[in-house]
Amino acid sequence: xxxxxxxxxxxxxxxxxxLLQFIQDLGKExxxxxxxxxxxxxxxxxxCMVKVGQYIIDRExxxxxxxxxxxxxxxxxxxxxxxCNIDVADGMVVHTQExxxxxxRAQKDNLELxxxxxxxxxxxxxxAGECPLQIQTYKYGPEGSRxxxxxxxxxxxxxLGPRVVLDAERCINCTRCTRxxxxxxxxxxxxxxxxxxxxxxxTAPGLEFxxxxxxxxxxxxxxxxxxSADFRFKARVWEMNQTPGIDIxxxxxxxxxxxTRDNLVLRITPRFNKDVNGHWMPDKGREAYRLFNENRIxxxxxxxxxxxxxxxxxxxxxxxxxxxxxxxxxEILVIGSAHASVEENYSLARFSNLLGLNQPVFVPHIIxxxxxxxxITDDQAPNTNGCRLLGFTELDQKSIKKAVKKASLVILxxxxxxxxxxxxxxxxDGKFLITFATNHSDTTKRADLVIPIxxxxxxxxxxxxxxxxxxxxxxxxxxxxxxRRLDLEMSEGRLDRYGTNFDNWVTExxxxxxxxxxxxxxxxxxxxxxxxxxxxxxxxxxxIASVLEPFEGVSYHLMDEQSGIRLHLDTKEKTKT
Amino acid sequence: xxxxxxxEDLKQIEEIxxxxxxxxxxxxxxxxxxxxxxxxxxxxxxxxVAETLGLPQAHVHGVAEFYTQYYKEEKxxxxxxxxxxxxxxxxxxxxxxxxxxxxxxxxxxxxxQDGMFTLNEVxxxxxxxxxxxxxxxxxxYVNHLTKEKVDKLVDSLKNGEKPQYEKIGMPQHxxx
Ligand code: SF4
Ligand code: FES
Numbered sequence: 001x002x003x004x005x006x007x008x009x010x011x012x013x014x015x016x017x018x019l020l021q022f023i024q025d026l027g028k029e030x031x032x033x034x035x036x037x038x039x040x041x042x043x044x045x046x047x048c049m050v051k052v053g054q055y056i057i058d059r060e061x062x063x064x065x066x067x068x069x070x071x072x073x074x075x076x077x078x079x080x081x082x083x084c085n086i087d088v089a090d091g092m093v094v095h096t097q098e099x100x101x102x103x104x105r106a107q108k109d110n111l112e113l114x115x116x117x118x119x120x121x122x123x124x125x126x127x128a129g130e131c132p133l134q135i136q137t138y139k140y141g142p143e144g145s146r147x148x149x150x151x152x153x154x155x156x157x158x159x160l161g162p163r164v165v166l167d168a169e170r171c172i173n174c175t176r177c178t179r180x181x182x183x184x185x186x187x188x189x190x191x192x193x194x195x196x197x198x199x200x201x202x203t204a205p206g207l208e209f210x211x212x213x214x215x216x217x218x219x220x221x222x223x224x225x226x227x228s229a230d231f232r233f234k235a236r237v238w239e240m241n242q243t244p245g246i247d248i249x250x251x252x253x254x255x256x257x258x259x260t261r262d263n264l265v266l267r268i269t270p271r272f273n274k275d276v277n278g279h280w281m282p283d284k285g286r287e288a289y290r291l292f293n294e295n296r297i298x299x300x301x302x303x304x305x306x307x308x309x310x311x312x313x314x315x316x317x318x319x320x321x322x323x324x325x326x327x328x329x330x331e332i333l334v335i336g337s338a339h340a341s342v343e344e345n346y347s348l349a350r351f352s353n354l355l356g357l358n359q360p361v362f363v364p365h366i367i368x369x370x371x372x373x374x375x376i377t378d379d380q381a382p383n384t385n386g387c388r389l390l391g392f393t394e395l396d397q398k399s400i401k402k403a404v405k406k407a408s409l410v411i412l413x414x415x416x417x418x419x420x421x422x423x424x425x426x427x428x429d430g431k432f433l434i435t436f437a438t439n440h441s442d443t444t445k446r447a448d449l450v451i452p453i454x455x456x457x458x459x460x461x462x463x464x465x466x467x468x469x470x471x472x473x474x475x476x477x478x479x480x481x482x483x484r485r486l487d488l489e490m491s492e493g494r495l496d497r498y499g500t501n502f503d504n505w506v507t508e509x510x511x512x513x514x515x516x517x518x519x520x521x522x523x524x525x526x527x528x529x530x531x532x533x534x535x536x537x538x539x540x541x542x543x544i545a546s547v548l549e550p551f552e553g554v555s556y557h558l559m560d561e562q563s564g565i566r567l568h569l570d571t572k573e574k575t576k577t
Numbered sequence: 578x579x580x581x582x583x584x585e586d587l588k589q590i591e592e593i594x595x596x597x598x599x600x601x602x603x604x605x606x607x608x609x610x611x612x613x614x615x616x617x618x619x620x621x622x623x624x625x626v627a628e629t630l631g632l633p634q635a636h637v638h639g640v641a642e643f644y645t646q647y648y649k650e651e652k653x654x655x656x657x658x659x660x661x662x663x664x665x666x667x668x669x670x671x672x673x674x675x676x677x678x679x680x681x682x683x684x685x686x687x688x689x690q691d692g693m694f695t696l697n698e699v700x701x702x703x704x705x706x707x708x709x710x711x712x713x714x715x716x717x718y719v720n721h722l723t724k725e726k727v728d729k730l731v732d733s734l735k736n737g738e739k740p741q742y743e744k745i746g747m748p749q750h751x752x753x
Contacts, residue, residue, distance in 0.1 A: 165638070178635075181635075190634060193639060194643070195642075202635075204620075204634035205638065234580055
C-alpha cells in the first residue's frame, strides 16, 4: 500500500488525497485560510506551507539511496509547497511546522504579511473567538509587527446585501466568498475588485448580494470581513451555548447549530452533514431563531365570554377533557401536523386511538415552485413524510373543509391552518377549536383553547425530511419546567461554568410556560383514568420503533451515531413529495 | 447614457468568441472592443459586455477592475501616463510630471476641461533604460523626455497626430 511519511511517522493510505486534507483527517494540523473542502483550491493565502520531498530510489537496484550514515537520501522540492493543493504520493516525505524550523518561519512570515494591512480590531470584531486568523496568529504568528507606517484603508460597513455587511479592511482575500457564489450557490454575485493591497470582494455596481444562501459566506469567511447584518454585535461567541438541531423551516431538514444565551436563541448556523446539507443552509432557515424567542404562547389561553384570556394548566386540562367527553365521538376531528415532530404526532394519534377517535389527518404544506433543487424545498414543513409514515391520511383543502364541517370539536396540532389559507374563519363557526401551538397567529387567536407547546429548540424530537431521512433535535433552551443543571443532554457554555449568577441565565421571562405535547396528553389521559403514559421523546421513539414498521430499528442512539437514518419511503408516496 | 455595440463590433465579438473553447476567456478582448468604441468601460459598459457575452456582471466587473489599462470612467482623449518609478525619478520623471501639470493646468489624476488630456503618475512601465518616459493612452512610449519633447508631443496630439513608435538601439548591438 502506498505510504507517506509525515513528521517522521509513516502512514499508509488508499485513494487520492490532497496533503492538507490528509493531515487534517489524521487529526493533525497545518494552518490555512483559503482552502475549503467543498470548493475549488486556489492556493492563494499561502499559509499552509510545508516542506515536501521524496526518497531517492536507485533506478538500477530499485533500492533507497543511502547517505554515508546509512540514512535514506531525500530529494526535497526546491521550495516549500502549499499543502492544500499538492497530491499525496507514494514515498512522499513531509515536514510540517511541528518538526521544521523553515516551515515555522515561512508560516510566521506569511502571517506577518497578511497582518500588515489587517486592522487588528478583534476587541470590537464579531468574529473574535471563532476567527481562524486570530487563532492561527496566536499559534503560529509573529509576536509583533515590524510595519510602522500607515495601513491601507478600504471601505468599511458596506451593506453588500440585505443580510451581509462587509468590512473590506479585515478581508484577507482568500476568495472563499466569491468561490461560494460561483461554485455552490451559483448566483455569481461576488467578485474581487481592484488588486494588490487594495482588493476586496464586492458585487457588480448597482447590484445587491441578495443570494438566498448569502449568509454562508459569513460562516466561511476566515476573518471578520463578512458579518451578519442581523447578528452583528449581539453576542460574543464564548457567551453562547451551541446545541445541535434540525432546521424546521422547510422539508430538507438541514443540520444546524442553535446558539443560545440566557435561554434565547441568538443565531442559527449550519452543521456539517454530508448526506443532507454539506456545510450549508439557506438564509431563511437562520431567520427561524425568531420563532423560538418571539411571539411565543406562554400559559394556556381560553376563550371566556368571547374574549381570549390566560388560563391555568388545571383549567386547560379540565376543559380539554370536558370537551372530549361531551362531544359526540363521531363529531371530533383530530388533525395532525407536518409542522410537528414524529413524536408529537404519534402522541396525538395514541390518544385519539385510545378514545376511539379518528386516526389523525393532516394537510401538507407544500407550495409548488418555491424549491430550488438544492436546500430550499417546495415543502414548507419539516415532517411531511413523518406524518405519512405514521399512516395519517393526507387531505387537501377541499376534503379538510368537508371534514371540519361535519365536526363539532376540532383538535389541531401545531398548524396555522387559518393563516395559510387552508381554512377560513367561516369554516370554524360554531365549532370548538382546541389547538396545540408554539406561536401566536390568527389560528390561535380564533381557538377556544390554546395549549402552548415546546418548539424544536425546547424538546428532543424527530423529523423525517423530504428524502425520508429521520433526524432529531436536542433541547437548547429551557422552559419553565426544564432545568439545564439537571438535564444532562443540554449543552453547557462557558458562562454556565464560570459565570456569576448575575451574568448567567437568569432572565425568567425568556423561559416559556409550555410543555411538550406528550406530557399534556399524558396528563389529560391521566385525569380521565386512561392508561397512557408518554414520558419523553427518546422513549416515545422506542415505542414507535417497536409498533410501526416504517420506523423499525430507529432509536435516538442510532440517529445520533449516524447523523440521521434513511427510512424506506413508499415509492408511491415518494413521487408525491 | 445607453451604450450599444455597433453591428461591426458584434461581428468582431463573435469572431473573438470563436477563438476560445469557452466564453469566459473572451472577456478581456471584448472589454478592449468596448473601450475602443466608448473610450472607457464604466459600470454601464461593463454591464453591456456582460450581457453581450452572457456572463455574470460581477465577473466582468472584477476583470475590468483588475487591469489599470481599462478605464473605469471617462478619460481625456489622450491619457498621459508619466512614470515616476526609480529610474525615471532619478532622471527627472517628477520634473516632467510637474511640467505637464503646469502646462495643462491640471493636477495628476485630472482631466483638462476640453476633455483633451488626462494626466497620471504611474509606476514602472519597463522602459528604465530610456528614462524619463511616458506612455500615451495605453499605446506608444515617448522616451528620453525633455521639456521640448513634451511641448512637441502635446502640440502634435492636439493636432491629432499620434507619436511614432521609437526604435531604440542596444549598447551590445552597438546601434545606439
Ligand atoms: S471577505 Fe472573507 S471570505 Fe471573502 S475574500 Fe475576504 S477574507 Fe475571504
Ligand atoms: S490553504 Fe493552501 S494556500 Fe491557502
